[in-house]
Amino acid sequence: MNILLTGGTGYIGSHTAVVLAEAGHRPVLLDNLSNSSADVVDRLAQITGTRFPFIEGDIRDTALLRRVLADEGIGAVVHFAGLKAVGESVEQPLRYYDNNVGGTISLLQAMDETGVGTLVFSSSATVYGQPAYLPLDEVHPTGATNPYGRTKLHIEEMLAELAASGTNWRIACLRYFNPVGAHASGLIGEDPNGIPNNLMPYIARVAGGRLPFLNVFGDDYPTPDGTGVRDYIHVMDLAEGHRAALDFLAGSAGAGWHAFNLGTGCGYSVLDMVRAFEQASGRPVPYRIAPRRPGDVAACYAKADKAADQLAWRALRSLDDMCASTWHFQQRTAR
Ligand code: NAD
């Protein structure tokens, strides 16, 4: 099937393109390059032996989307495009609503007008807000603690109402936990601009000597070692979750709206991550305890049974693989 990947040159989109191509699909990438580079298209060609069609464009350009959906004979869309920095969303909420919510409305209009009804949406565990209980299952109440999270929640709700309005829609919201790691080639991975906000890219730069030490945000949480606990998932496992979701949507149970957690179900602390990265890289990761980061929760991890039961998907890769592949990418390709 021809599958449109909005945000296809980004971190998760590029890994998913590899997996979809391996499964016999034809990925078509669309990205405005606001947080990625067109070099990724070359690297994907190096990995897969196939040059995927790439359209540089914005999801808010409905006419462009209509054209791409029709001209490329698109059968399904995987919608990654969006802005994702929590702190930035607090400072620039309108930009986040315009890009994420406005962009999704534009995409949905183009899909509606061209009769493409199958959509996999990049959602986030952030839609659960403050955890009321752990592990988080899909019926946990939803909420938002920042504008970024609220864009994801609004989009999910919009998609549910859209799916209820007609019979053509087959929509899966995939609620990612904490994606980390890189493709085994070391040619694609996560390489944020500036100082990383997220733990794994920050640790990778400390291990590589590009940052002097890690600030550990709080060591007095009610967790086994006092540092924050998260459900880190290898980006290749996550990518395979998209293939599984597309298969599910194509089947008899796929009509309507669905939400799935994509996580491992295991929680690791910040210090667990530091030790695992030191082991995988053979480099020290010096750290200092710093104050808690505002808005952080003590622990967040998934119950991943629904995806196992309905998508026949499970995360398989280890913490060591997450760290080793990040390190490989950091050394081979990261700027
Ligand atoms: P990313 O920034 O690497 O990829 C997103 C891509 O979308 C970028 O290449 C960017 O240039 C593109 N983009 C942004 N706005 C666009 C627009 N208006 N038109 C066209 N392209 C646009 O981020 P990622 O980590 O690959 O995340 C992909 C999706 O998954 C995002 O929607 C993000 O919110 C969601 N998500 C990410 C995480 C995470 O921790 N990485 C966790 C949960 C959910």
Ligand code: WQD
């Ligand atoms: C993980 C742990 C930090 C950096 C964020 C978004 C979420 C989702 C994924 C998109 C926490 C600690 C971090 C550092 C640290 N994105 N930490 N020092 O906050 O779980 O989730 O990314 O949907 O919406 O909020 O991920 O990687 O930032 O933090 O001690 O320099 O590492 O306090 O415990 P988080 P993270």
